[in-house]
Amino acid sequence: MGDQKWVILLLTLFPGTVKATSECFCLSENLAVGAVAVQSSTYNYLGAAQNAVDGNSESNYMLGSCTHTAGDNPWWKVDLKEVHKVIRVSITNRGDCCAERIIGAQIRIGYSLANNGNSNQLAAIVDFIQSGETKTFDFKPVKGRFVNIFLPGQGKYLTLCEVNVFAAKGTTLR
């Protein structure tokens, strides 16, 4: 009963405080938007690496908001600048063609730039994403600064129309 009285007192004096602690804001904001992105190669002027973190999930490649590699074993990487406990990545697939190209893409997260970051911890593998759709991948926290999308194989093209990265909030590790 004593605890209940304390709660009532807190609610009376500090209603905002009690409300905040009773709700769960577990995710950070999207850490990828505006961050620096690079990729293994670029197919043409429409397919820059930065297009996957421009805050625009437009899925028509011709409108210049998607990435597009050229060459084998393509990869794309975003630098979060700090180490985070990443728990969610969402990917928007190309919508005007070629949705199947995303199959088998690996989400890899870590600190290392060895092998361009493509040997960092495997967090999830893309089975398929419908044409123009955004798919969310949730996984156990993986600490890292670099988030890679790696698509191993010959004759593969990697196109990402938007990539969002979320961490457990308040867990930035300096």
Ligand SMILES: [Ca+2]
């Ligand atoms: Ca985009």
